[in-house]
Amino acid sequence: AVEVFRKDYRAPDYAVENVDLDFDVRDRTTVVSVLRIRRNGQARADAPLHLDGRGFELLELAIDGLAVAEANVERDDERLLIKQALPQAFSLRVVTRLDPDSNHSLEGLYRSGPMLCTQCEARGFSRITYFPDRPDVLSRFKVRIEADAQRYPVLLSNGNRVEAGEAADGRHYAIWEDPFLKPCYLFALVAGDLGCVSDTYTTASGREVALQFYVDKGNEGRVPHALESLKKAMRWDEQVYGLEYDLDIYMVVAAREFNMGAMENKGLNLFNARFVLASPDTATDADYEGIESVIAHEYFHNWTGNRVTCRDWFQLSLKEGLTVFRDQNFSADLNGADVQRIGEVRQLRTLQFAEDAGPMAHPVRPDSYVEINNFYTATVYEKGAEIVRMLQTLLGRETFIKGVQHYLREHDGSAATIEDFLAAHEAVSGRNLEGFRRWYSQAGTPTVGIDDEYHLLAHTYTLHLEQSTPATPGAPDKKPVPIPIRVAFFDGEGQRIHLPAQPPLMPAPDLILLEDAQATITFEDVKVRPTPSFLQGFSAPVRLQFGYSSDQLVNLLLHESDGFARWEAVQRLMLNAFFELLSGPAGDDTQALLKGLQLLAAQHFDDKALLAELLRMPSESYLAGQLQPLDGEKLAAARDALRLRIAHALTGPLSVWATAAPEDQGAINVGRRALAGIASGYLAATRSTRILDLCRDRAGSDNMTLSYGALVALNDIDCPQREDAMAAFLSRWRHDALVLDKWFALQAGSAIGNGVERTAELLGHPDYVASPNRIRSVLGTFWRENLRAYHRADGSGYRLLAEQVLKLDKSNPQIASRLADGLLGWRGLAAPRDELLRAVLQRLVQQVASPDVSEKIHKALA
Numbered sequence: 001a002v003e004v005f006r007k008d009y010r011a012p013d014y015a016v017e018n019v020d021l022d023f024d025v026r027d028r029t030t031v032v033s034v035l036r037i038r039r040n041g042q043a044r045a046d047a048p049l050h051l052d053g054r055g056f057e058l059l060e061l062a063i064d065g066l067a068v069a070e071a072n073v074e075r076d077d078e079r080l081l082i083k084q085a086l087p088q089a090f091s092l093r094v095v096t097r098l099d100p101d102s103n104h105s106l107e108g109l110y111r112s113g114p115m116l117c118t119q120c121e122a123r124g125f126s127r128i129t130y131f132p133d134r135p136d137v138l139s140r141f142k143v144r145i146e147a148d149a150q151r152y153p154v155l156l157s158n159g160n161r162v163e164a165g166e167a168a169d170g171r172h173y174a175i176w177e178d179p180f181l182k183p184c185y186l187f188a189l190v191a192g193d194l195g196c197v198s199d200t201y202t203t204a205s206g207r208e209v210a211l212q213f214y215v216d217k218g219n220e221g222r223v224p225h226a227l228e229s230l231k232k233a234m235r236w237d238e239q240v241y242g243l244e245y246d247l248d249i250y251m252v253v254a255a256r257e258f259n260m261g262a263m264e265n266k267g268l269n270l271f272n273a274r275f276v277l278a279s280p281d282t283a284t285d286a287d288y289e290g291i292e293s294v295i296a297h298e299y300f301h302n303w304t305g306n307r308v309t310c311r312d313w314f315q316l317s318l319k320e321g322l323t324v325f326r327d328q329n330f331s332a333d334l335n336g337a338d339v340q341r342i343g344e345v346r347q348l349r350t351l352q353f354a355e356d357a358g359p360m361a362h363p364v365r366p367d368s369y370v371e372i373n374n375f376y377t378a379t380v381y382e383k384g385a386e387i388v389r390m391l392q393t394l395l396g397r398e399t400f401i402k403g404v405q406h407y408l409r410e411h412d413g414s415a416a417t418i419e420d421f422l423a424a425h426e427a428v429s430g431r432n433l434e435g436f437r438r439w440y441s442q443a444g445t446p447t448v449g450i451d452d453e454y455h456l457l458a459h460t461y462t463l464h465l466e467q468s469t470p471a472t473p474g475a476p477d478k479k480p481v482p483i484p485i486r487v488a489f490f491d492g493e494g495q496r497i498h499l500p501a502q503p504p505l506m507p508a509p510d511l512i513l514l515e516d517a518q519a520t521i522t523f524e525d526v527k528v529r530p531t532p533s534f535l536q537g538f539s540a541p542v543r544l545q546f547g548y549s550s551d552q553l554v555n556l557l558l559h560e561s562d563g564f565a566r567w568e569a570v571q572r573l574m575l576n577a578f579f580e581l582l583s584g585p586a587g588d589d590t591q592a593l594l595k596g597l598q599l600l601a602a603q604h605f606d607d608k609a610l611l612a613e614l615l616r617m618p619s620e621s622y623l624a625g626q627l628q629p630l631d632g633e634k635l636a637a638a639r640d641a642l643r644l645r646i647a648h649a650l651t652g653p654l655s656v657w658a659t660a661a662p663e664d665q666g667a668i669n670v671g672r673r674a675l676a677g678i679a680s681g682y683l684a685a686t687r688s689t690r691i692l693d694l695c696r697d698r699a700g701s702d703n704m705t706l707s708y709g710a711l712v713a714l715n716d717i718d719c720p721q722r723e724d725a726m727a728a729f730l731s732r733w734r735h736d737a738l739v740l741d742k743w744f745a746l747q748a749g750s751a752i753g754n755g756v757e758r759t760a761e762l763l764g765h766p767d768y769v770a771s772p773n774r775i776r777s778v779l780g781t782f783w784r785e786n787l788r789a790y791h792r793a794d795g796s797g798y799r800l801l802a803e804q805v806l807k808l809d810k811s812n813p814q815i816a817s818r819l820a821d822g823l824l825g826w827r828g829l830a831a832p833r834d835e836l837l838r839a840v841l842q843r844l845v846q847q848v849a850s851p852d853v854s855e856k857i858h859k860a861l862a
């Protein structure tokens, strides 16, 4: 595989105006593709035709009805070049034969349970036929599908169904036409035996849209939540961005086997079933929220991604960062901004900050890649969304939305760049975003350091700010970026102190804009020493260093009105206590945390979901990013000690919260259940029989949030209640793949016993199947959230993961590559683990075949 560079981009020589596809589905599937091609204006008359293609059998290749002579063809594993003289416009006919049943990469056309389906982003279309597989080639698609009527009653593709009928030998067919121009990565096809749930939606301008959800038969009852979420998303996009849906039908198909979360194919979304199916007994409140957000995300792509797509894959964040930002806003509007924001920041810090600090660090708009599938990352998605959020902060919401609308108008029906997006915002706002562009071009997480000085006699208060960004692989020198820091000040009693704006450094009383490497702000006439609250709402994706005292943190925890800032204060208290317990007995920092939590517990809280977040301990994977060098066993032990301390200090209120666990769905109960789950987790650590019994009983609840919460609480405690509850859960849910995934994740994440051996046994469990969701449940949980086992000092955890990566490397490189993330950070590990993991990598690099895994391991060893 070769490295591709952004600077080498060239517009395509040939446009594909029309794509006519005919799928003849039998044991094998034969695809006849007829393309109407035209040479682009700027291309030379002798420009060869570049086609991508792999993994199929080629039966025919003809231009204007004449077979292309071998002598005029140059080909390798992934490409074919036609070098004969070509007219200005011509037709290309390609006939290929596919074997979807043996395609385990889950890219191109493959089988998932009772259906054949496609996944084409980023380059899956060229597993179906020869085609210029690049997003700046936009075409009109017409698709005919013919298959056995019994086995494949449902035949779907993009756009509108224009014809359907019987065919010979018990077969039938359907013809679909998509009136919109689209790149081939948005093509989709489904042939299957599926249940359907339908509804309608009337757009703001009064058009009726048919909504259809296709799921495994028997799962129809689990569709309503996804369907309601879709209607909410459609309404929200009309109300907030003025964007309406544009086809007469919108379809969502749920697949058992799917590498990603979901895929925004025009008019025909394909989803990982876990982001469609939900009922109170099988899905947790968190699953419900995940479905709402992914349904919205894919729907929002219809404008930001489909109507306007990306010129090349370096621009991926153009659609993904913007669309994540839009789905985040949607969820915040629906469910409350504070808890939503806390979840986003937790995710960003755990996944993206780690990526930015590791061997795969890359800018949000990368400069090069070997395998584009490796760049569907937290950086492109989540940091990309943070950049869009900062843009909104700088321009103001109203101007920002106008900028998005302007960008969509200017580029509708075409393939655009991040530069186009920024230019649209410059045009509507009159602002110069020159410095802001560096957020897209520079990898690494900036650090902002702040010192303050208060002069008692002069009544002045001064802030010294500085920023720096650490070197990342291949990019040692970093420039300052514009960092919006939302800020508030409080007195010692938690009353707000209002300090005036000081443009340009402080354009508003609640906003500092740090554009240079250093800056100083002095406030006059400040009567008492302020407690500053920096980075409210996490206004920029940076690490903020400020020497908060414990009193200041407790002050912010109790009195800040910004939910994120309260959470940030308690996170800092928890981290301080964690580090104290890591190196010795509890002392001042632990006391300060416990005191703060006790005061918090005494406060009145309407927002139970926020209270639950404030009480939640940082995850193992988050803590791992804080600890260099990393000793996973020590980390897990210190975290356990912290949990037990909190449990003892708060037993009274925790017991009250643990028992208040309503089963009714309603929004208000979501917070109560979250709180009950957190509280039982703490209390179980005390091993009180009462709480262990309660958890065992609750694990049998008909409400999955309560049931799963109880199992999580029991999961690290070696006791008969855990054994009973786990066994009962397994036998109750053995036949439900999505719920069974939860059981497997619990086993792989448990602190008890020998976690490496247990995880290896899980892979041979009679109920184990190697679906992407199951693999993630077991191996993803193992390496990310069971640090005690994964980082065992004998290296057995690393060897287990590497074996599985190697095995999947051959069948499903995308999933293998995701798992390989667990193997990359050897440099940050405490001895002897660093050398053990490096040795594992050195062996693995000789053995892997896929560019996906190989790119990552080479970068890790470089």
Ligand code: DPP
Pocket (backbone or CB within 6 Å): 121, 260, 261, 262, 263, 264, 297, 298, 301, 320
């Ligand atoms: N389907 C993935 C997403 O929506 C990739 N486009 O983010």
Ligand code: ZN
Pocket (backbone or CB within 6 Å): 297, 301, 319, 320, 323
């Ligand atoms: Zn997306």
